[in-house]
Amino acid sequence: MRRIEQFSMHGDSMSASNAYLVTALVSAYNAATFLRPCLDDLLTQTLYKKKLLEIIVIDSGSLENEGVIVAEYQKSFQHIRYLRTERETVYGAWNRGIGIAQGTYITNANTDDAHRYDALELLAAALNKYPDADIAYAHCAFTNRPNDTFPSSNSYLDCLFPPFNSALGMFYCLLGPHTVWRRTLFSKIGAFDSSFAGAGDYDFQMRFIQAGLQAVLVPEILSLFYQNPSGLSLSSNRTIIESREIEAKYRVLIPIDRLYSVDPTNAQSVADAWVEQGNLALTWECAWEKNPPKDIAYAFQCYRKALEVQPGHYPAVRNLIMCLAVQGKWQACDYFVARYPQYIDLAEACARQNILTLISGNATPRICSHLVFTDSLTTASLQEQPINPLSLTEHRNNLGRAFSHIQKAINAINARELDIAFDELENSCSYVEGDAELQLAIGILMLGLGKPYDAQELLLRAYTKNPETEGLRTCLNYIGDRAKGTATNSIPQSLLDMALHIFGDLEYRAVELPTAIAPQLLAGAKAAHNNNLDEALAQYGKALEQVATSNHFARPLQDKFSFIHSIITSSEPEALSPVSISTFSNAVLSDVSRLCRQEDFETYEYAELCRELDIPQDHYERKNWEYYFVAQALREENLLKDGKMGLGFGVGKEKMISYLARHGCAILATDLEPDSTGATAWIDSNQHSDSVRDLFLPGICDYETFASKVQFAYVNMNRIPEELQREEFDFTWSCCAFEHVGSIELGKQFILNQMKCLKPGGIAVHTTEFNLSSDVLTVETGPTVIFRKCDIEEIAESLRKDGHEILLNYDVGGGELDRYVDIPPFLSAPDKRHLRLLLGKFITTSIGLFIRKKV
Incomplete structure (x- = not known):
């Protein structure tokens, strides 16, 4: 479970106990080789020579002699403090330093990096000039030499960051490696999440954006960033995994008006902004990489958001179809073409399988404002003097x-x-x-x-x-x-x-x-x-x-x-010309694991599914959401077609079987043996199947098609037969089944075991009970268990250790029904509202898990 520490800070003004302008935090673990040049680098800062820089070294249980080195420096230099702790992450060390820092502003100083001698003074000056900014940052240069010095002959890439752009901040950490934070910022959004190993600063940036805060850029190269091949940034897959989790979480949590200057009540403007964000996902550039992987999945998500806000929004429809087309998903293209028959040009392009070009919204919104510090001075002009006017x-x-x-x-x-x-x-x-x-x-x-x-x-x-x-x-x-x-x-x-x-x-x-x-x-x-x-x-x-x-x-x-x-040639703005998309990564469209939310019931995809399954669209029932979650995941992965094989667990009499057969999938549906422990309750409630005929539901597809596509077998989910674990299926699924296998631990084992049934790259989609009340207490054993967040995180960690992919998002939604809790007895009625319910003493809902098997 992620941990964000809260700090009680006071104002920015300096006092007798707050005598420094900047505090530099040096986190050290087995870094004795780098510590001396790191301290030398800070001691040459102009702020230190003016007695305005405090240096705090946090020794996180190092096995080397950092403490001895610091003691040597303390004999000759004031304003250096030392703190030794147990082994902890770099973000945990920063948080300790933040808690005792006396500076008006705070920065991190990596032990193997270097600063220009005036760097901290310029960054502090930027925050002085712009009181609305809570972070100052600058350009840096990549170097292959630790503790490099200015001017450097070892630097090989100038990393030029853009002025702070919240929309672009959804793709990478654009505040750079050497930021200066206003001390009161930590009272606004909390400190760093110490449970992260390498992406805590990215999470911090996302919370910064979510809060609608501002940063100021000093547009000069003020630091040298050592590209350590064995460091956290370059060597750890965990950092990559953490970054993807962070993106999945905050791309849902952060509203569009935090990214673009739009009126959230104006549907046209909001839809245009979502289209613009989707376009950015396909065209963005990184400060150190001109052609980063295009985020097609996020683009697709943005275009769908635009259509939810303004149905039929042409740029969103066109760009959404383009996302599918570039991946060769023409059947999915046909689905959207059929939904929007008014756009004849799109239908013709798809019929010819011509890949469309990207277009913008009708009125491109402005990005949220940004600041650039224009008082920064060149090295030659500073020379130990205070900052002067331009x-x-x-x-x-x-x-x-x-x-x-x-x-x-x-x-x-x-x-x-x-x-x-x-x-x-x-x-x-x-x-x-x-x-x-x-x-x-x-x-x-x-x-x-x-x-x-x-x-x-x-x-x-x-x-x-x-x-x-x-x-x-x-x-x-x-x-x-x-x-x-x-x-x-x-x-x-x-x-x-x-x-x-x-x-x-x-x-x-x-x-x-x-x-x-x-x-x-x-x-x-x-x-x-x-x-x-x-x-x-x-x-x-x-x-x-x-x-x-x-x-x-x-x-x-x-x-x-x-x-x-x-x-000046026209009084009205011209339509935006298409922008060609020349290269895409091998990314595929997918969904993230998430909770049942009201907003999903109000999408066109849900309405379409209701039509196919003959479900009342205004029936807000979480069981229907589970069908939707599974169906959407399979549709977006282009798995709803002939030739695709699916394996369903604990299917009972659910409608998904007929739905999948209708779309051409070959299905092996399974249910518990009738004589197994626990089967009686399902049989008595008419929720158990023991033949293909039992599974068939008229009205969704004809029986001849159904019988040709569906097979049935008895399978105990705690003992999946070896003949099914031969990597033959394109997808597996279950709808609220694995909470009934006897315990939370058995449920975890089921998820891991069923991955063996999938082909490499195959998809597993499962829903289950989720505890909204507690991450500590729950129902751990019995006929129905309730999974906590910590249980889901443990499942995800085990899956990742095996090389599989899973992204998690725990956003509970902001709709009225997301806050309404249904209590027993649970009744069936035309106006049923059943997204959250009370099971015993716990409030629960459904969570959908989306897992991709390693290739």
């Missing part, structure tokens, strides 16, 4: 960083992908926060993109900082007139001229472009305004040719000018 040179550096996004923007413009261009424009804008004139110019461009409310938000921020900026009031008035319907759709020429003037002035002030290119820039802008796109591109091209080699920051700023032309 100089002109530093401002130019920030412009260079701001326009690093513009090459992508201009590529998007040329492809008519204006929504992507808009995102890049926002990213670049964040680097020059506080420049009211530049914000005015960008606000005008946003108007041209058809984003008046985004423009208004930006312009209001600029207006509060500098209301005297010429043109701000004019632009805000124009937005108000548009909202009232009293303005024309086209942007007034005066505002466009103002944007050109601002960018031109900025260019001469900060970048010093050759004045010879000004005519081309103005000519290009005018040509674009007159809808002469070819002439505009030609003029911008001439300007680019002249400055490409003459000024380092000229070209990206020229791209900013080029950006203008597409925006």
Whole structure:
């Protein structure tokens, strides 16, 4: 069971007992070789020389002489503390250090990494400047040498992190390895989960996103990250498994309005955001890997979320079908084509088995805002001095960083992908926060993109900082007139001229472009305004040719000018062009193990299953959810078709047999021998089968088909016959059966044993009773047992040790029926509500397990 420690922290202000600006935590276990250079690295920090850095070494039961080394340093250097504990994870050690730290801010210092001498001062300065930010982080460089030093000849990859982006944070740990935390952050979201071995910082980032908090990027390489081949990050499969569990959990828990700036009550905006997140799952880039595996399963989940919010949302339908098509799952494509017959183009593409391209939502939402610290100084300019205001040179550096996004923007413009261009424009804008004139110019461009409310938000921020900026009031008035319907759709020429003037002035002030290119820039802008796109591109091209080699920051700023032309050619934003998906990983669509929740009953997939099984759709019965969980898992794995073999345990008289036969599966259905202990109760309640005829339910499929597809055998789930353990089945399943095998321990053994019946890569889908009341007390033996979370975790750990895959999510849901508990006697009625129930003294529900056998 995961453990998140809670801390009671006080404010950020320094006091007599809180005399340090930063506390650096050094977790040491058998790290004596690295400890001396690690301490030397921290002692050279500018903050230490100013007596503002505290160093705490936490020795986690090391077998080496770290304590002796620290004692030596303590004789010569103040502000170093030492704590020895029993063996624990690095996150447990950090938590101990956090509990005794005296710094306003706290950071971790890995024993084999290194910092630039001003790193901690710059990161602390970023948090000082941005009180709304709780974390500061920076770029780093990968090195193959432990305890490397700046400047490094051993670094081989500059790891450039993006400004904090909650949506992207759902894919990897983008806060980097050397973050600085505001001390009060731990009072907001708790400390690190000490039960993690290597992914605790990823879990912490997810909780950070879930809480809607903010981080600030210092866009400079401030540390060297040693790629230790035997370290936790690179050598442990457990870290990978933990990361996948974390993603599965928080992708369900974190609402979409934590990832995108959308109104959660606006179905269109929410659906667009889910589509955008799904697209990101297929196109995301990592700071250290340009082509990471595409997360098709998560993309599919996002598109389905969009359809739940707004049924028939075309981009979601199209992209969902594309996800299936790239995996060759054309039968599943046909299923969705049939559900949405209004989209003839999709039906035709699937009929020809043409793989579609990815498209965006109708109105791409903005990512949640991010911060970039623009006061950071170069190594040459700091030199032991306090942090100074921005100089002109530093401002130019920030412009260079701001326009690093513009090459992508201009590529998007040329492809008519204006929504992507808009995102890049926002990213670049964040680097020059506080420049009211530049914000005015960008606000005008946003108007041209058809984003008046985004423009208004930006312009209001600029207006509060500098209301005297010429043109701000004019632009805000124009937005108000548009909202009232009293303005024309086209942007007034005066505002466009103002944007050109601002960018031109900025260019001469900060970048010093050759004045010879000004005519081309103005000519290009005018040509674009007159809808002469070819002439505009030609003029911008001439300007680019002249400055490409003459000024380092000229070209990206020229791209900013080029950006203008597409925006002012149309009063309405153009439709987004398709983005081709060229490569996918071997990932397959699957589900995660999860609890029964109300939201599943309100999906189209559930409605479709109800139609096929002749179940009332408004009958909220957890038994029906179990059918849904099994059916959806098999459908998404493309197992509902001829040639696929399934093995069912404890089937009784369930409807799944007829359903699977209808879809062409060859089924071996099994049930307990009639003379076995416990069989009498099932026979008396008419929930036992002993022949194929007993299993048949008319109305789902005809008997001739059923009899040709289904066989029956007696099987005791505690003694699965050897002839069934020959890896012959594509899938196995059971619906609330293995809680009846006699005990929790026997249930665990059943899950492990039935894996032997599956082909390599096969799927096991089982549901059972789950204890919502306690992770300690439960019913452990008897006719019906109730599995706790700790029991499910133990099953999962055993499966993983055998090489199998299982992801777990314990989200209980947020619907009204997720909080309603049915009590005995349990009645059957048309309006039955039976998701949670009281069994003895425990509140229970169903949990579905989805397991993939190792290949």
